[in-house]
Amino acid sequence: MAYALGKEILIGAGTVTSPEQVDKVQAAGGRFVVSPNTNVEVIKRTKQCGLYSLPGFYTPSEAFQAIDAGADAL
Numbered sequence: 588m589a590y591a592l593g594k595e596i597l598i599g600a601g602t603v604t605s606p607e608q609v610d611k612v613q614a615a616g617g618r619f620v621v622s623p624n625t626n627v628e629v630i631k632r633t634k635q636c637g638l639y640s641l642p643g644f645y646t647p648s649e650a651f652q653a654i655d656a657g658a659d660a661l
Contacts, residue, residue, distance in 0.1 A: 589616025599639070606632035613638060625649040630656040 589598040599619030600612045609632040612620055619639035622629045626642070633640040634657040641660050644650045650661055 589618075593618070597639075603629060603633075605629065609633050609636055609638070612636075625653045625656075627652065627656045630658050633657075 599617040601621035603620045603622045606628050613636040620633045622642040625644050630640045639659045642653045642658050
């Protein structure tokens with residue numbers, strides 16, 4: 588879908604929990620990663636790949652940790 592419609596819509600993946608999965612999203616043409624937690628390694632790898640990072644969080648400390656790691660939105 589990313590190659591067919593990637594210029595018209597944003598395609599990405601959710602429940603990404605490891606840097607290796609981020610690489611797979613990028614290889615498939617995805618442009619964003621939704622992670623269910625504040626995994627700093629996932630956020631950093633997502634940004635290294637040039638993708639949008641959208642992690643989940645529970646506490647204010649986790650929110651700031653995600654922002655400090657480079658998250659685009661929470």
